[in-house]
Amino acid sequence: MARSARQTTLARPVTKEGIGLHSGAPAAVTLAPAEADSGIVIATESGGEIPANADWVVSTERATTLGRDHAEARGVEHLLAALWAMGVDNARIVLRGPETPACDGSARPWAELIARAGRRRLAAPRTVHRIAEPVWVTGKGSWAAALPAERLALAVAVEYPGSAAGAQAVWLELTGARFAAELAPARTFCLEREYQALLASGLAKGGGAENAFVVKEDGYSGELRFPDEVVRHKALDLVGDLSLCGFRFVGQVIAVRPSHHLNVRLASALRERRSAGSRK
Ligand SMILES: [Zn+2]
Known part of the structure; x- marks a missing residue:
């Protein structure tokens, strides 16, 4: 069963520049209108084109990276x-540089950029x-499921024992307005004990107080945008990774201790289920 409205694209091209969170390299993104049924496609500097769906995920290590042939797009989930x-x-x-600009570590700049571009009905x-x-999919101490429901809603729960974040949960019906107000502003974070390891591994070269916060045992590295910003960011990541199923759906998605790896597996499972259904 499917409900229909009309497809959309952006009304005009818009560009955002910055630096990549992981590489620290200059990065820029131009969002441009595209024709109906083309979906979301990432064009890289090398001339490659990568459809934004789970079939092209090449890494889920701290960010979701898509790749095809020699083209790679790192950290695409917030956008x-x-x-x-x-x-x-x-x-x-259209991506310039190896990854998307980190912006402020949240999806708010992307939400603002999309609002500035405007939408056009096709x-x-x-x-x-x-x-x-x-x-559903299960992982080590984690699971995620998509269940029948009348609307698209998310429930996400996380637990970071021994840290200020503790246990947090968020539930919301996912509309554009609620996403922009309640999830998009939530920033990237890392646990204090991961922080030194990240620096040593050469990742997070572009990371700093302006685009991420650190969760300590007894507090945070700076002021939060929401008391439960940690779980809201996890919900934001889930939305980006879920979009890689490559279609729109209504249903209740529940994720307990989600990760990019788990999220992408759920997107893949939804994708497989849909193509199995369409063959019937
Ligand atoms: Zn994220």
């Missing part, structure tokens, strides 16, 4: 979350699928 949640069906993401119908039966 993809904003496009998906704000109802942009078709867009071309003639082609949009299909919104219903989750017909539970789809």
